[in-house]
Amino acid sequence: xxxxxxxxxxxxxxxxxxxxxxxxxxxxxxxxxxxxxxxxxxxxxxxxxxxxxxxxxxxxxxxxxxxxxxxxxxxxxxxxxxxxxxxxxxxxxxxxxxxxxxxxxxxxxxxxxxxxxxxxxxxxxxxxxxxxxxxxxxxxxxxxxxxxxxxxxxxxxxxxxxxxxxxxxxxxxxxxxxxxxxxxxxxxxxxxxxxxxxxxxxxxxxxxxxxxxxxxxxxxxxxxxxxxxxxxxxxxxxxxxxxxxxxxxxxxxxxxxxxxxxxxxxxxxxxxxxxxxxxxxxxxxxxxxxxxxxxxxxxxxxxxxxxxxxxxxxxxxxxxxxxxxxxxxxxxxxxxxxxxxxxxxxxxxxxxxxxxxxx
Amino acid sequence: xxxxxxxxxxxxxxxxxxxxxxxxxxxxxxxxxxxxxxxxxxxxxxxxxxxxxxxxxxxxxxxxxxxxxxxxxxxxxxxxxxxxxxxxxxxxxxxxxxxxxxxxxxxxxxxxxxxxxxxxxxxxxxxxxxxxxxxxxxxxxxxxxxxxxxxxxxxxxxxxxxxxxxxxxxxxxxxxxxxxxxxxxxxxxxxxxxxxxxxxxxxxxxxxxxxxxxxxxxxxxxxxxxxxxxxxxxxxxxxxxxxxxxxxxxxxxxxxxxxxxxxxxxxxxxxxxxxxxxxxxxxxxxxxxxxxxxxxxxxxxxxxxxxxxxxxxxxxxxxxxxxxxxxxxxxxxxxxxxxxxxxxxxxxxxxxxxxxxxx
Numbered sequence: 023x024x025x026x027x028x029x030x031x032x033x034x035x036x037x038x039x040x041x042x043x044x045x046x047x048x049x050x051x052x053x054x055x056x057x058x059x060x061x062x063x064x065x066x067x068x069x070x071x072x073x074x075x076x077x078x079x080x081x082x083x084x085x086x087x088x089x090x091x092x093x094x095x096x097x098x099x100x101x102x103x104x105x106x107x108x109x110x111x112x113x114x115x116x117x118x119x120x121x122x123x124x125x126x127x128x129x130x131x132x133x134x135x136x137x138x139x140x141x142x143x144x145x146x147x148x149x150x151x152x153x154x155x156x157x158x159x160x161x162x163x164x165x166x167x168x169x170x171x172x173x174x175x176x177x178x179x180x181x182x183x184x185x186x187x188x189x190x191x192x193x194x195x196x197x198x199x200x201x202x203x204x205x206x207x208x209x210x211x212x213x214x215x216x217x218x219x220x221x222x223x224x225x226x227x228x229x230x231x232x233x234x235x236x237x238x239x240x241x242x243x244x245x246x247x248x249x250x251x252x253x254x255x256x257x258x259x260x261x262x263x264x265x266x267x268x269x270x271x272x273x274x275x276x277x278x279x280x281x282x283x284x285x286x287x288x289x290x291x292x293x294x295x296x297x298x299x300x301x302x303x304x305x306x307x308x309x310x311x312x313x314x315x316x317x318x319x320x321x322x323x324x325x326x327x328x329x330x331x332x333x334x335x336x337x338x339x340x341x342x343x344x345x346x347x348x349x350x351x352x353x354x355x356x357x358x359x360x361x362x363x364x365x366x367x368x369x370x371x372x373x374x375x376x377x378x379x380x381x
Numbered sequence: 382x383x384x385x386x387x388x389x390x391x392x393x394x395x396x397x398x399x400x401x402x403x404x405x406x407x408x409x410x411x412x413x414x415x416x417x418x419x420x421x422x423x424x425x426x427x428x429x430x431x432x433x434x435x436x437x438x439x440x441x442x443x444x445x446x447x448x449x450x451x452x453x454x455x456x457x458x459x460x461x462x463x464x465x466x467x468x469x470x471x472x473x474x475x476x477x478x479x480x481x482x483x484x485x486x487x488x489x490x491x492x493x494x495x496x497x498x499x500x501x502x503x504x505x506x507x508x509x510x511x512x513x514x515x516x517x518x519x520x521x522x523x524x525x526x527x528x529x530x531x532x533x534x535x536x537x538x539x540x541x542x543x544x545x546x547x548x549x550x551x552x553x554x555x556x557x558x559x560x561x562x563x564x565x566x567x568x569x570x571x572x573x574x575x576x577x578x579x580x581x582x583x584x585x586x587x588x589x590x591x592x593x594x595x596x597x598x599x600x601x602x603x604x605x606x607x608x609x610x611x612x613x614x615x616x617x618x619x620x621x622x623x624x625x626x627x628x629x630x631x632x633x634x635x636x637x638x639x640x641x642x643x644x645x646x647x648x649x650x651x652x653x654x655x656x657x658x659x660x661x662x663x664x665x666x667x668x669x670x671x672x673x674x675x676x677x678x679x680x681x682x683x684x685x686x687x688x689x690x691x692x693x694x695x696x697x698x699x700x701x702x703x704x705x706x707x708x709x710x711x712x713x714x715x716x717x718x719x720x721x722x723x724x725x726x727x728x729x730x731x732x733x734x735x736x737x738x739x740x
Contacts, residue, residue, distance in 0.1 A: 078643060078647050081640040081643040081644065082441055082640065082643065082644040082647060084640050085640075137736075140730055140734070141501070142500070142501065142534070142657060142658065142661060143661065145654060145655075145657075145658045146659075146661045146662045146665075147662075148658075149655060149658045149659070149662075150658055150659055150662035150663070151662055175501070175729065175730075176729035176730045176733050177729075178728075178729075239725075256728040256729065256732050257728065257729060257730075257732035257733035257736055258733065259733070259736060262730075262733045262737075281440040281441065281443050281444075284437060284440040284441065285440065285441040287651075288437050288441060288647060288648055288651040289647055289651070291650075291651040291654050291655055292646075292647040292648070292650040292651035295504060295650050295653055295654035296504075296508060296650055298501060298504075299501065299504045299505040299507075299508045300505075300508070300509055302501060302502065302505045302509075302722070302725065303505045303506075303508075303509035303510055303718075303722075304509070305725050306505075306718075306721035306724065306725035307721060309721060309728070310720075310721040320728065322728070322732055323736070325736075325739060328736040331736075332736070332739060332740055359662075359665075361669075362665035362666060362668060362669040363661070363662075363665045365665065365668055365669065365672070366598075366664050366665035366668050367734060368738060369537075369616065369668070369679065369681070370534065370535035370536075370537075370597070370615065370617075371499060371534075371616075371621075371730070371734065372731070372734035372735065372738065373615050373616035373681055374499070374616035374617065374618070374621045375499070375726060375727070375730065375731035375734070376731065377496075377616055377618060377682070377684075377687040377691070378496055378621075378723065379727060379731065380687055380688050380691060381691055
């Protein structure tokens with residue numbers, strides 16, 4: 023079906039009605055779609071990327087498709103975005119697949135796993151390593167079509183009220199972290215808690231927690247974390263290239279013709295690259311500012327600590343990939359892509375970045 | 382102007398006619414644009430990316446804009462693409478800005494300079510560091526609007542018929558390389574030659590040259606270079622994240638409404654990310670194959686060599702940025718973005734990739 027035919031509306035309305043499914047809103051030849059996000063209205067980086075996604079769809083279609091963006095809590099509650107899209111209450115979400123681990127832990131592979139892919143590697147696996155097909159199968163069980171649409175890039179290890187030198191220092195450490203990285207810390211003896219972003223700062227100040235990860239210099243400093251604690255550690259073994267996604271209700275996706283599907287894929291991939299560029303540029307600027315202020319010690323995790331993280335992470339990731347048959351397939355694909363990718367990364371960007379550091 | 386208004390054609394034709402400039406071909410409401418490339422018809426990675434760019438524009442506009450792609454030599458000769466677009470003989474090119482250094486050496490900054498940006502960093506500078514505006518000014522002098530549209534990512538150091546251990550080994554070494562990297566080698570005493578891709582293999586076999594760089598495992602092995610010589614060095618200090626571009630004739634660009642401009646920008650950024658993913662995935666696979674074959678030694682350049690490259694590169698890049706006022710502005714912007722970006726890269730991806738290597 024050509025988009026011009028779609029514009030008459032009749033075909034779509036008939037299909038939707040016959041499937042007794044709420045018809046996507048079409049008025050005056052304009053298709054209205056609702057996007058729900060898991061981000062506050064004013065959150066830079068993530069909500070801003072969702073809004074740009076919507077604007078680009080509007081522009082690229084000359085206004086033929088309008089995507090209205092609803093921040094967390096404005097149409098559905100935060101973290102209910104996936105269910106809302108699955109049920110057709112909203113047409114698409116902008117979120118982080120790891121949030122949906124209770125449906126299947128395998129969702130983690132499409133956002134972040136400890137010692138997993140960098141931003142570029144994740145896109146490589148999804149686009150050229152069979153990742154998209156497996157993700158389609160996973161999300162398809164819930165009537166969702168997923169696309170990589172945003173990336174924070176490499177995150178930071180976290181903020182600490184005191185130095186950590188060895189695995190021993192993690193015993194009893196009250197640490198704010200979520201996801202598979204939290205499980206790694208738990209196995210090291212840390213007391214892991216989850217807190218929304220807005221509660222990290224008071225919890226660190228009151229001593230309720232002694233450490234917390236968030237994202238990177240740009241958004242961490244926006245929360246004021248550098249004013250609460252004195253130690254900022256790198257690298258983020260737990261989120262080396264976090265991917266964020268747009269998930270589209272499957273019937274909405276199937277109502278698109280091939281051209282519109284390609285457009286959505288293109289806008290998603292463009293936003294993936296652009297958001298990564300924005301995070302990197304702003305993280306670099308914020309880091310510069312942090313160094314100039316000079317009040318925070320910016321430290322690399324000790325290699326012995328990193329080796330401990332690495333060993334436990336291997337187990338945790340294997341467990342994430344040991345669920346049902348599809349989860350095992352996803353893990354096998356991830357592993358199969360990872361080995362040659364790490365080898366190539368080692369002799370290309372890793373070797374280059376180290377040689378640049380010889381100055 | 383909305384795209385529907387543009388489709389009537391009258392406005393565009395009138396503007397073009399009054400400017401005594403060949404009107405972009407419009408027939409039956411469909412706009413036809415010609416893209417000339419500097420790649421052979423069957424070249425994977427680069428020509429394939431140009432073709433995908435054209436296909437995506439066609440799909441995203443529902444066929445309203447059709448981009449026809451002409452491989453090197455089929456409409457204009459290779460490396461005459463820029464002039465063709467500047468003069469309006471073609472509507473856009475797909476090429477490598479460094480090829481146009483004779484117009485201004487500053488073009489190198491938008492493709493690759495020794496010890497410059499990785500693929501992600503280049504996009505960061507162009508999109509969020511003022512790079513695009515400076516590039517617009519540079520290319521605008523020639524009636525071209527440039528966009529980053531493709532990336533090979535980090536390349537390889539090159540193929541050698543013998544081991545190179547110290548800067549001394551470069552004296553008299555007959556090396557095939559182009560661009561600023563070649564100037565670095567020249568200052569080390571190498572005899573630098575330029576040869577088209579197809580002539581590298583016979584030249585290495587005959588002993589006419591003793592070393593050559595090309596791109597990375599995927600395309601190098603497609604040329605058969607691994608069957609000609611025994612040593613493959615990394616990293617590519619000279620092209621750590623080569624960017625490729627689409628340049629659009631300025632009047633064609635100005636004839637687009639805001640929506641179509643945003644569409645072209647989006648497709649370009651999407652292709653930048655997708656081509657990078659394709660190169661990385663295929664480089665990883667080809668490297669695996671190369672290791673399995675076991676006939677080529679894959680070696681890291683000695684640190685002392687890399688330090689020598691680094692020192693000379695600094696001078697060469699400074700000279701590239703020391704031309705006219707605009708070139709100096711571009712270099713200043715590049716330098717200003719580079720320092721915090723290297724700092725951030727060091728504590729994020731570099732530190733992460735090194736920690737992943739502790740396994």
